[in-house]
Amino acid sequence: MSLIMSASPKLPQASVPDMGPNLTSIDGRDPGKPAFSVSNLNFYYGTHQALDEISLMIEDRIVTALIGPSGCGKSTFLRTLNRMYEVVPNTRATGSILLRSEDLFSIDLTQLRRRVGMAFQTANPFPKSIFDNVTYGPKIQGDFSRAELSDLVEESLRRAALWDEVKDKLHKSALGLSGGQQQRLCIARALALKPEVLLLDEPCSALDPISTAKIEELIVGLKDTCAIVIVTHNMQQAARVADFTGFFLMGKLIEFDRSTVIFEKPKRKETEDYITGRFG
Amino acid sequence: MATATADVLTSRPQNEARSRSNRGDQIYLAVVTSIVWVVLAIFAGIFVVLVTGAWPAFKRFGLGFIVHTGWDPVHLVFGALPFIVGTVLVAVGAMILAGGVGLLTAVCVTEVLPRWLQGPVTWLIEMLAFIPSVVYGLFGLLVLAPLLQRTVEMWLMIHLGPRISFFNGAPYGVGYLSAIVILAVMLLPLIVTLSREALILVPREIKEAGYGLGLERWSVVWHISVPFARNGIIGAFVLALGRALGETIAVAMTIGGGFELPKTIMDQGYTLASVIANEFNEVSSNMYLSALIYCGLILFVITVIVNILAYFIVRRLSGIHGFKA
Known part of the structure; x- marks a missing residue:
């Protein structure tokens, strides 16, 4: 198992043998190619450096969790993966990120x-309405018949584990749903575009334990179709859902490894201090 | 004041404190209620004064005053239709100009300009609101009207005039068009400032949801931010319309003056407000005075109706399904 350190200038080989579920080629993706290959990523808000030489690989069709104390850069890192940071003025990223084998910074933003x-x-x-929320993305992308949209809505809501709860009120307002249902609806809305990767930025931080459990369950269920990267404050959550976990501290990736390694026998002192609650 | 210990030991001081605060509440309630009644009384008072002042003209012309033309102070024949049409023409024209430009400006100021420019530009636009309307009138009369006369009115007359009779007028400079343009400039700060506040209140999360689905910046602005801010923007437009209907002095100085129905946009005429302002000094009989006050009453009623309609429109649109893509 390769341990990728933030300071390592070259990416270690992605280890293939026991990596995640059996990867077969569906919808034309390169099987076995990592979803993201990040090397020497630096990120700046104006003059403040928020990420410092981050290098890691995020494998396809597994769940990767990013943990660390507030302000450690984990959310910033997540937002570089779909260039969401570009919404904020005065931001800058250097280094390279490959989405599969394409340069992420030169992919058309809408496509990305x-x-x-x-x-x-x-x-x-x-x-x-719930229906309109799920179809919002696809509708802007192109023409779909009413039947196609209905199928898409059902499929997306099923994958987001929300279908049974809302199938009788698809045309009611989404704002009438509970917080947990709204969050699953937002996941369904993202899934309706059939993404290769799903980024989750602390999706459960405002939810009760039951809603959180439902979301965790659906995250694990999504693994067969896309890679998932989740930022979380909740270490138990990372341990429960993630195959791999990265620990960020002050803009650096301190340790990145299988979750079992990170939570049971971390190699770095900082990681151990954090997961045992000595700080953070 | 009752101390905490006293509260615990005996209930008397606590009761005293409560009754004292009750007395405070009562005084507060009385003051606030009486202020509300004062406002209502002023509203009713204005209405009563207008009705009594307009009574002689109302007795003589009845509701026909609203639909008749003709303004003859010598034979005492009065009809307010040209001014009502003029008011609507000027207000709607100014709203179209100022609404389009103002909404685009508000979007530009909140979503397009770099942050360091947003403040200064907004401040400059807000400054437009502090210029007294008589100064706008002077500017319109001395600068804008001659400019429009040489440029826009000439162009309209030559290029659109032969095909559309509404533009086939003599370019005098002063007239409906000049009043519309100067009024639009006056409405701009109101529309920009209030629309901007509504756009600023659009939650970042909602916009991010749009970006996250691959929408481009303009799509997010037009499909998410503007619909989300719609109630605030409509509110801005309603306030601007109220101002447009009632604006007096700047319009009076630029509209030229005339008692006939407008045939072209370059004609000279009056709005309800400007006819009162400009003709008040010419009043030669009680009936003439009463006819002018009748005009004021019509303006008052129109403004009240517009605001009531606006209230219901906003209330209907603020339903949970109101947001449309």
Whole structure:
């Protein structure tokens, strides 16, 4: 198992043998190619450096968790993966990120955001019906018949484990749903675009334990179709859902390894201090 | 004041404190209620004064005053239709100009300009609101009207005039068009400032949701931010319309003056407000005075109706399904 350190100038080989579920080629993706290959990524808000020489590989069809104390750069890192940071003025990223084998910084932004879906810390459904929320992305992308849209809505809501709860009120407002349901709706909205990767930025931070459990369950269920990167404050959550975990501290990636290694026998002192609750 | 210990030991001081605060509440309630009644009384008072002042003209012309033309102070024949049409023409024209430009400016100021420019530009636009309307009138009369006369009115007359009779007028400079343009400039700060506030309140999360689905910046602005801020923007437009209907002195100085129905946009005429301002000094009989006050009453009623309609429109649109893509 390769341990990728933040300071390592070259990427270690991605280890193939016991990596995640059996990868077969569906929808034309390169099987076995990592979802993201990040090397020497630096990120700046104005003059403040928020990420410092980050290098790691995020494998396809597994769940990768990013943990660390507030302000450590884990959310910033997540937002470089679909260039969401470009919404904020005065930001700059250097280094390289490959999405599969393409340079992420030269992919058309609209295409990138469709391939790399995202759900946010606060559930942010549009003040429209449940149906319209799920079809919002696809509708802007192209023409779909009513039947196609209905199928897409059902499929996306099923994958987001929300279908049974909302199938009788698809045309009611999304704002009438509970917080947990809204968050799953936002995940369904992202899934409707059939993304290769789903980024989750602390998706459960505002939810109760039962809603959180439902989201964790659906995250694990999504692994067979896309790679998932989740930022979380909750270490138990990372341990429960993630195959791999990266620990960030002050803009650096301190340790990145299988979750079992990170949570049971971390190699770095900082990681151990953090997961045992000595700080952070 | 009752101390905490006293509260615990005996209930009397606590009761005293409560009754004292009750008395405070009562005084507060009385003051606030009486202020509300004062406002309502002023509103009713204005209405009563207008009705009594307009009574002689109302008795003589009835509701026909609203639909008749003709303004003859010598034979005492009065009809307010040209001014009502003029008011609507000027207000709607100014709203179209200022609404389009103002909304685009508000979007530009919140979503397009770099952050360091947003403040200064907004401040400059807000400054437009502090210029007294008589100064706008002077500017319109001395600068804008001659400029429009040489440029826009000439162009309209030559290029659109032969095909559309509404533009086939003599370019005098002063007239409906000049009043519309100067009024639009006056409405701009109101529309920009209030629309901007509504756009700023659009939650970042909602916009991010749009970006996350691959929408481009303009799509996010037009499909998410503007619909989300719609109630605030409509509110801005309603306030601007109220101002447009009632604006007096700048319009009076640029509209030229005339008692006939507008046939072209370059004609000279009056709005309800400007006819009162400009003709008040010419009043030669009680009936003439009463006819002008009748005009004021019509303006008052129109403004009230517009605001009531706006209230219901905003209330209907603020339903949970109101947001449309």
